[in-house]
Amino acid sequence: MKPLLAAVLPAFLFCGAPGAAVPPPPEQFAANCESPTYASDMLVCGDTTLRALDARMRDAWRGLDFAAAVAPGAWVEGQQDWFKRRSMCAFSERHTECPQDAYLERIAVLEALRRVAPRPARQDTAAVCSVAPWGDAGVRLQIPSTGALAIEDGDARVIAAATPLRPGGAWTPYVGFRVEGASVRLAPINGPIVVCSPREQR
Known part of the structure; x- marks a missing residue:
């Protein structure tokens, strides 16, 4: 065995032993301002605007x-x-702009889900989406006052939630949307472009 390898191997084996494993960080769903460990948490907790957005997001999440x-x-x-x-x-x-846009997107989506979920009878638009992973079955489109687009299946469950696309923004929404005439174009962060059109337009 080469001298360098002989010197490194014992240390490598020791570090890879089960007892030396480093535990993963605890799961987080919002900023931890009591003992922030992430750089982004330190930024959020030290900024009054971002901290207020984090609190608003927490409220929306708890109520859903x-x-x-x-x-x-x-x-x-x-x-x-x-x-x-x-x-x-x-x-x-x-x-600074990135987390602010991230919070605004998340709040819009969560508050839209809260408004959509308890209202099975509501005003919305019947549509069909092309090249959609949920197939060509009819769906319902609605844009609550939060500004996020919610798409529901026949069981009144949300199959997609999107926020308006902002080219050049600091944050990329998980699913963005743009209105194109009578249709809506969905652009997921990972996935195909989907176009949803009212039934009477197809």
Whole structure:
């Protein structure tokens, strides 16, 4: 065995031993201002505007039965997944604008889900979406006062939630949307472009 390898191998084996494993960081769904460990948390906790947005987001999350409102496999970002993406704002050159836009998107989506879920009978638009992962079955489109677009399946569960696209923004929404005439164009962060049109337009 080469001298260098012989010297490094014992240390490598020791570090890889089960007893030396480093535990993963605890799950977080919002900023921890009591003992912030993430750089993004330190930024949020030290900024009155961002801290207020974090509190508003917490309230929206607590008042939502996410599992009941959202269909399995829906284009709706999970809370912890969103938080992990928000934490990456610490590496953005626009590190103040990025978390602010992230919070505004999340609040719009969560508040839209809260408004949509308890109202099975409401004004909305019947539509069909092309090249959609949920198929070509009819869906319902609605844009609550939060500004987020909610798309529901036949069981009144949300299969997609989107916020308006902002080209050049500091934050990329999980699903963005743009109105194109009578249709709505959905642009997910990972996935195909989907166009939803009112039934009478198809």
